[in-house]
Structure formats: structure tokens, C-alpha cells
Amino acid sequence: PETSFAARIPAKPSNAPLGDSSTFSGLGLDPLIIAHLQSKMEISKPTSVQRAALPAILSDSEDGAIRRDVFIQSQTGSGKTLSYLLPIIQDLLPLSSLSYIDRSIGTLAIIIAPTRELAKQISDVLEALLTMRLRPPDETPDDAGSGPRLTRWLVSGLLTGGSTRTHEKARLRKGVPILVSTPGRLLDHLQNTTSFNVGKCRWLVLDEADRLMELGFEETITGIIKGLDGRRKLAMQAD
Secondary structure, three states: OEEEEEEEOOOOOOOOOOOOOOOOOOOOOOHHHHHHHHHHOOOOOOOHHHHHHHHHHHOOOOOOOOOEEEEEEEOOOOOHHHHHHHHHHHHHHHHHHOOOOOHHHOOOEEEEOOOHHHHHHHHHHHHHHOOOOOOOOOOOHHHOOOOOOOOOOOOEEEEOOOOOHHHHHHHHHHOOOEEEEOHHHHHHHHHHOOOOOOOOOOEEEEOOHHHHHHOOOHHHHHHHHHHHHHHHHHHHHHO
16 A cells, blocks of 8 residues: 655634535535536545545644644555645635736645656656636536636646756746645755745645655655755744
8 A cells, every 4th residue: 555644834713514424525625626626537436445545634722833644554556646636736726816926925735655657657646636617606617617717827837857957947946836746856945946936835645755765865855854944944034
């Protein structure tokens, strides 16, 4: 089985009651996201790992400030990727209603994968999720596929060393709210790209965390966490 690790700093506590765990609605997922999964991705019911993980990740701490760490262990093909991508999207989606929010807010979520191949697979799923459109208040969830796509700011990016550093730096300078990366490339940019804005980062996911350790990335991951903590502290001081 593969092990993934997701850490987040919740934004606001949620008191939404949880119901039938056999449905996305019962697990507390936003109706807009549910409609998108059904109409655009042909996913109608949560898998067992999603039923276990979503309530734990979606539920916020009472004071909204305590770090929540979640470990997920599941087989390949179990739907593990969506079990952490869906909460990330649900957490960031409300920001779309704020007129001043755009991609220049920087990177709010980082997903680390041990190989380029896995990073690309995660990125593909993420991009499919981010084609979601926000419906007007008087529109039903079933009609969510029409109308303007107001989540344009919610851009994803992929750092795997396949592109030149100059090209990657240019994208990071514009802002990449959700980033998928291999460890070495991420640490490189944290150490050398001053325009890489991670001061407001809310999520860190280590996909196949056990494999990351087996491949010798422990020191790199430690460096990444130190780099993120350092930039967050600088951002807080600036505020």
C-alpha cells in the first residue's frame, strides 16, 4: 500500500453536519464540486479511502488555527489522489468570491511526489478538477457546467525539472496557487527563486511519502519544510 501525508492549517471551523458516508454530499463536499465530479469526470460515489479521509480532512478544528495532519494508506487505484485534492479545492474555492483575489496571491497548496511520472498524473487530475465553473446563485448544481468560469485564478503548476528554470521562475512569479512538484526541484526554487511566493501556503501533501523516504528524499523534505516555515514567518512579519 502507498502512504500519503497531508498537512493543513484550516481557515475557518465548519459546523456542517455529516450524513451518509456513501455519498459525497454526506461527506460534506460542496454541491458545486459534486456536480462537477458527476457531469465532467463521471464520478458519482466516493471510494472507501475517500469515505475515510474526507471527513477527517474537511472537518476543521474548533478554533481554526491548529495544524491538522492526516496519514492516508491505500492501494494504487483506490482514489487516493482525490481524497486530498477535493479538500484542497473546497478550502480554496470560497476565495473565488473575493474580487481582489487573483493568482498573484502565490502558492496556497503544494503536493510533492517522488517521481516525474506520478507528479504528472496528479497534475492531470488536478487540471481536470480546475475546469470547474461557479454557478450564479439562482442556478442549480445540475447546471454548473454553464456560465463563466470564475475560478480562473486557481491555476495549477507542475515542477519536475522538464522545463528550464527560467520558464519555471516566470510562472512562479505570476503565481501558481496549487503546485505539484518533485522534491529536488521544489527545494531548488525555495532556495533560489525570490519571487516564489509561499508565505500564505495552507496545504502540504507528500504523496507516496514512504517512497519519498525510501528514495532518500528525507533531507530534501526537511529542507523544504524549513524553507516554507521561514517564508511564512517572513510573510507574517511583513503583514
